[in-house]
Amino acid sequence: MGVTSFSQEFTSPVDAARMFKALIIDANTLIPKLLPQFIKSVDVIQGDGGAGTIEQVNFTQGSHFKYVKHRIDEVDTENLVCKYTMIEGDALGDKLECIAYEMKFEGIGDGGGCMFKMKSNYHSVGEFEIKEEEIKAGKDKAIGIYKVVEAYLLENPSIYA
Numbered sequence: 001m002g003v004t005s006f007s008q009e010f011t012s013p014v015d016a017a018r019m020f021k022a023l024i025i026d027a028n029t030l031i032p033k034l035l036p037q038f039i040k041s042v043d044v045i046q047g048d049g050g051a052g053t054i055e056q057v058n059f060t061q062g063s064h065f066k067y068v069k070h071r072i073d074e075v076d077t078e079n080l081v082c083k084y085t086m087i088e089g090d091a092l093g094d095k096l097e098c099i100a101y102e103m104k105f106e107g108i109g110d111g112g113g114c115m116f117k118m119k120s121n122y123h124s125v126g127e128f129e130i131k132e133e134e135i136k137a138g139k140d141k142a143i144g145i146y147k148v149v150e151a152y153l154l155e156n157p158s159i160y161a
Contacts (some may be wrong), residue, residue: 016114
């Protein structure tokens with residue numbers, strides 16, 4: 001099994017704690033609300049939202065995928081860090097065993113904005129090596145979700161304040 005890593009960084013005018021609450025703590029209710037055309041539901045299969053929790057993301061009928069399951073590995077609300085692993089679903093195909101993610105939100109400057117850092121570790125089956133161009137669509141979708149949540153928080157400054 002090989003591991004290929006990719007990193008992304010985004011800046012936002014939204015405070016780090018608000019972005020963390022929206023994208024991590026309340027994602028299972030907020031994301032389907034903001035993106036009903038893509039995400040049907042996020043169901044907690046096991047756990048209470050902390051480490052060890054298993055969540056299933058169910059996509060709408062027109063999506064390329066039916067569902068994915070995530071295992072929450074760590075939620076650090078003080079340092080605004082979340083680690084989780086995609087452990088099941090058709091998005092993994094037959095070439096990937098799992099994808100481990102680490103997300104961190106850091107405050108920047110005195111203006112209340114933040115830096116969002118995401119590291120993805122793709123654990124392949126056998127000797128398969130994933131190339132960055134092969135995951136571009138997934139990265140673009142992650143950016144899209146991030147931007148939708150950011151716009152929602154900018155339009156609703158009292159939410160998660």
